[in-house]
Amino acid sequence: MYTKEYVEEIDGINFPGKTFQDCVLAPIFDTQKNYYAKPFIKISKAHAVMLYEQKIITSDEANEILSGLNKIDSIDMGDRKYDPSYEDMFFMIEHELENLIGRDKAGRLHIARSRNDIDICEFRMVLREKVLEVIQALNTFRQVLLSLAKENITTVMPAYTHTQPAQPTTLAHYILAYQDSLERDFDRFVHLYNTINLSPLGAAAITTTGFPINRQRTAELLGFAGLVENSYDGIAGCDYLTECASALMIxxxxxxxxxxxxxxxxxxxxxxxxxxxxxxxVSSIMPQKRNPSSLEQTRPAVSKAIAEAKCVFDILHNTPFGDIVDTEEQLQPHLYDSVKYTVRAFKMLSSVFTTLQVNKEILFERAHEGFITATELADILVRDKGLSFRHSHKITSLIVKHLVKNGKKAKDITPQLIADISEEILGRAIDLEVAEIERALDPVNFVGIRTVTGGPAPVETERMLENRLKTLEKNQQLFKEYIEGLEASDKKLEAAANIRKAE
Known part of the structure; x- marks a missing residue:
């Protein structure tokens, strides 16, 4: 029986119970040691430097704290198991520091800070790195797509609407369309990075502290662009998580x-x-098969990326606007997994699209099928013969129905057929020369005359491609600046941590 006596025999009567350890605390510790040990040390160093600079601790205290943190930083946390003597990684590392420099000096490090602002700072530091992983993989795939578009400026193909052949376009026009959505994704991730890259340190539990700390200094030392200014927001606000989830899902x-x-x-x-x-x-039984398994295996990765990101909303809705564990270690890995699957997908697709072959001939053939140039025939009746578009549309539609009924194709349209049907609709015959009909039905001409901004004409596609390449170059430069900024802050922190001992 699952009785009180049985549970107390297993779990004991003091914190932490065995079930609590196994089901909650140990898994959380594994997440902490895998993701947050290094950020925690950096945060602690930055905090120690700031406390010294603000004359809250002495140079001797700061140096001993920093020396101890350096020793702990050299420990391989990967082999550590959850120890019920300590509630979590924070207290375990604090205990390590106490053993190295003494309890009193180690305790000086915790002036004007809380696990609350430390945790959220760790989450933001890790998540910004994950966002940069996505941006890098995203930009690589964009580059691949732009190269493919460049190779297919004149590759005429059908465009599809409602899954049916609609009008002629080019493969470059189609590829650029999807690339442009990725460009907007890049913009979303830049906004996301800027949202994440703000420091909550100094918020402490939720209302800051009475000590004269310098929040801007710790932000600077950790590579943040600024502060989550309102301390309540710094602890309670979790829209940086939902913004990340949204960008990944979109x-x-x-x-x-x-x-x-x-x-x-x-x-x-x-x-x-x-x-x-x-x-x-190749199939295990059918030797002729060429299964696109790389893409088939990537498709569920994309689905998992969406599912993991959606978990963030499922976990957070209806939670209080304050300090709450729902936003912490059990939630964060869902975003990391979403990033992992997203990056895998982009890497796989980058390789596939760099090496695939395009059957340009079959695309060109299909651009001549299914009456997909009929729009241009209707347009000619408007432009050259002065008809309203509704009349030209009806005439062209009847021409197509007549051909389909009689098993004929677009090349079988004759001046006489146009004259007969226009006579039926308008009460007068419309005369078109054979050359005019052939030009209207030519998919290459169809594409070539669509020079309106954003159209598939090669001259317009080349203009768009050139602009997209310039934009990508700027985007890659921005990514480089983000990376260099974080590297510079690491050097700045190490330099600041080299505190001279008092005379």
Whole structure:
């Protein structure tokens, strides 16, 4: 029986109970040691430097604290197991420091800080690194797509609406369309990085402290661009988490749609993309099969990225606006896993799209099928013959229905057919020359005359491509600046931690 006596026999009657250890505290400790040990040491160093500079602790105290932190930093936390003697990693490291420099001096480090602001600072430090991983993989894939677009400026193909062939376009026009959504994703992640890259340190428990600390200094030493100014917001605000989850879900949802097209294009029926051998698997029984397994395995990774990010909203809704464990170690790894699957997907797709072959001939053939240039025939009746578009649309629609009914194709449209149907609709015949009809039905001409901003005409696509390449170059430079900024702050922290002993 699961009785009080039975539970107390297993768990004991003092903190922490065995069940609490196994189900909560030990898994949380594993997350802490895997992700937060190094950030915790950096935060502690920055705090010690600031306390010294503000004359809250002496140089001797600061030096001993920093020396002890350096020794702890050299310990491999990977082998550490949860010890019920300490509630969590914070208290375990604090105990290590006490053993090294004495309890009184170690305790000086905890002036004007709390686990609350330390934890959130750790979360922000780790998450900004994860965001930079995404940005790097995202920019690489964008570069791959822009190279593919450049190679296919004149690769005419059908554009699809409602999954049906609609009008001629080019593969470059299609690729650029998806790349542009990735460019907006980049902008979202830049905004996200700027949201995350603010320091909560100094908020302490939630209302700051009576000590004369310098919040800006710890932010500077840890590479933050500024502060979460309101201390209550610094502890309670978790929209940096939901913003991250949103950006990941938006990007991966678009990516999943692009992957749907890609897998369709790899089918024998479409026969548009041919994957290189490193990215296909042969059936165990059917020797002719070339299964696009690299893409099939990537598709669920994208789905998992979306699912893990969505967990953030599921966990956070209806929680109090204050310090609450729901935002902490059990939530954060969902974002890390979402990032992991996202980066995997981008890396896989970057390799696949760099090496795939495009069947340009089949795309060109299909651009001549299905009457997809009929819009231009209707447009000619408007531009050259002065008809309203509704009349031209009706005439062209009847022409297409007539051809379909009689098993004919667009090339079978004749001046006489146009004259007969226009006579039926308008009461007068419209005369078009054979050359005019052929030009209207030519998919290359269809594409070439669509020079309106954003259209598929090669001259316009080349302009867009050139602009996108310039934008990507600027985006990559911004990523480089983020990386260099964090590296510079690490050097600044180490230099500041080299405190001269008092005379």
């Amino acid at each position: 990007m991966n949802t678009s990516l999943s749609r692009f992957m749907k097209d890609t897998l369709d294009f790899c089918t024998k029926e479409f026969n548009v993309f041919y994957l290189s051998d490193p990215y296909v698997q």
